[in-house]
Amino acid sequence: MTMAALLVEARRLCSVAGLSPEVCTDSLLEAAVSRRGKALELQPEAFLSRLRDDTSEQRELVEELLVRESWFWRDVRPFEWFSGWLREQGWPARGTLRVLSAPCANGEEAYSIVLAALRIGVKASAIHVDGLDLSLRGLGLARAARYSPRALRALPDELKSRYFVGLPDGGFQLDQACQSAVRFQCANLAEAGRVARGAPYDAIFCRNLLIYLDAPTRSRLLAEILQGLTPDGALILGHAEASLAQSLPLSPVKDGACFAFLRQAPAGVAGPIRPAPVRAAGGPLRRAGLPVRPRSAAGVASSLRQAGASEAQALADAGRYREALELAESLRVLQPGVAEHEYLVGLLHSALGHPAEARRAYQRALYLEPSHGPSREQLSLLLEADGDTARAARMRQGLRDREDIR
Ligand SMILES: C[S@@+](CC[C@H](N)C(=O)[O-])C[C@H]1O[C@@H](n2cnc3c(N)ncnc32)[C@H](O)[C@@H]1O
Structure with missing residues (x-):
């Protein structure tokens, strides 16, 4: 009975974050609720009343449900493509580059964007990246900018040795100028207007979030992202999300593993090129x-x-x-x-x-x-x-x- 009431409360919190009920399954919610109850050493009844009254505990429960798995240069190709595209677009001569990383998790994506721009000669002082995420735990790690070797596993060596310093504990600290190029903020992207606040952006990375969101939140966020791009801006999605952009007036970039979309058709291309669609739901x-989460046996x-x-x-x-x-x-x-x-x-x-x-x-x-x-x-x-x-x-x-x- 109490568990049912706890699940109702947990589901309500998920819907505030726009998380799809298909993602927040009962077994996931139950596990999260049990973890929090255990951490607080509270019986279900007591935890339920705490959860209802205490917004910071509500936030903690949502944190348990967020999947912050990320790493530098994730999937490689999007960042390689991004560097090349920036050069084609006239950077570094074009002035300040403005990019949104939403969601940014622990900062790996936002900083990878900075490194991709530095690599083609854009100065750190001419790079402005907004990193938005709902997770305070993730944003804390992002601001600390210290990473494990595992987080850097896909980063080209040349970037790793140039912009990171090894720490005694085996971790790596990111260069201060790179850190200064990113502004991290806590944001619920399910709320209208979050992207618009910092827009327009030359590029928006929105990777590995849309697949978590319920359909109305996803559509609204995509519409807002579209509005938030400069007229020749680029949208970069996750590989499981490419099919979601098909309904938008964007031209997919013809590059198998990068899933980027341009507001303007690339030179020499008459109409939009269809990407190889990748289904986001159902399979x-x-x-x-995203990392594999435990699922119920059923x-x-x-x-x-x-x-x-x-x-x-x-x-x-x-x-x-x-x-x-x-x-x-x-x-x-x-x-x-x-x-x-x-x-x-x-x-x-x-x-x-x-x-x-x-x-x-x-x-x-x-x-x-x-x-x-x-x-x-x-x-x-x-x-x-x-x-x-x-x-x-x-x-x-x-x-x-x-x-x-x-
Ligand atoms: C798997 S990570 C993706 C990080 C990065 N974009 C990447 O592809 O590596 C998903 C992130 O979405 C964030 N998230 C989930 N719901 C959100 C919401 N409603 N608003 C903002 N961030 C959210 C989580 O906190 C998590 O950090």
């Missing part, structure tokens, strides 16, 4: 780009399937799509006839920019499970990308041609 990659079909899918997800997190694909392929061989495995294979082909293979995988998933919604949606996106809007629309409505299911 094992739904939380791609939430998974079998432990083998969960382990394999989680490992594929972890590989995808690290941008190792080919290895993730190999694993996903072996899963479908080990456990044939599972639509979800075919779907996973399709997602990874999409991420690798292989639309024909992706399409075949989604078709196999629909053959196995005609009501498999995520595959139907992916397939309709691919049909749309091919200009076959009529079939895409039919596919979306749940109607299928013989051709679509093989």
Whole structure:
């Protein structure tokens, strides 16, 4: 009874942060509530009244639910692309560069943006990055700017040796000038107007948050981000979020693993290039780009399937799509006839920019499970990308041609 009341309260807090109920499952909420109760040494009844009355405890509970996993130069390609794009856009000569990192977690992304700009010769004093996040714990770490070797694992050596100093405990301290280029602020991005406050931005990094948010919050935030870009600005999303930008008036950058979108079509391109769509909801990659959280036993079909899918997800997190694909392929061989495995294979082909293979995988998933919604949606996106809007629309409505299911 008390646990049910605690879950109601926890769910209310999640909705304030715009977090989707699909992400904040009962088992996650229960685990978070138990951790906090234990930390305070309170019985459920006492913890419930504390939670209802004490806003700082409400915040602590939300902190338990936030996933702050991040690292420098995450996925590599987005930052490599960003450096090249800045140069093409005329930096360093263009003056002050303004970029938003939202969410910024523990600062790794915001500082990576600074390093990407320094690398092409923009002076630290000409870089202004706003780092926004809901997590006070994350922002504290961001301001301290001390990181473990693990957080720097993907950073090019040249940047690591130039801008970090080794500490006696084995950690690394970021250079002061880099730190000064970032302004960290606590912000609930589910609240309207947070992006607008610092806009306009030359680029906005919004990676690995949208997949956590409920649909209305996600749409509103994306609209606000669009408004917050300069006319020739760039939006950089996480790899599981690229399909979410398809409805926006943006041109995807033709670069398999970077998932950047431009307000203006790149030179020589007549219309928007469709990205290889990556489905954000419904399948094992739904939380791609995020650490694997424990799920209830009821939430998974079998432990083998969960382990394999989680490992594929972890590989995808690290941008190792080919290895993730190999694993996903072996899963479908080990456990044939599972639509979800075919779907996973399709997602990874999409991420690798292989639309024909992706399409075949989604078709196999629909053959196995005609009501498999995520595959139907992916397939309709691919049909749309091919200009076959009529079939895409039919596919979306749940109607299928013989051709679509093989
Ligand atoms: C997985 S991290 C992503 C960090 C970074 N962008 C990256 O891709 O590495 C997700 C972050 O979203 C933040 N977050 C979740 N809900 C939020 C909200 N409503 N407003 C602001 N930040 C939020 C969490 O605190 C967490 O730090």
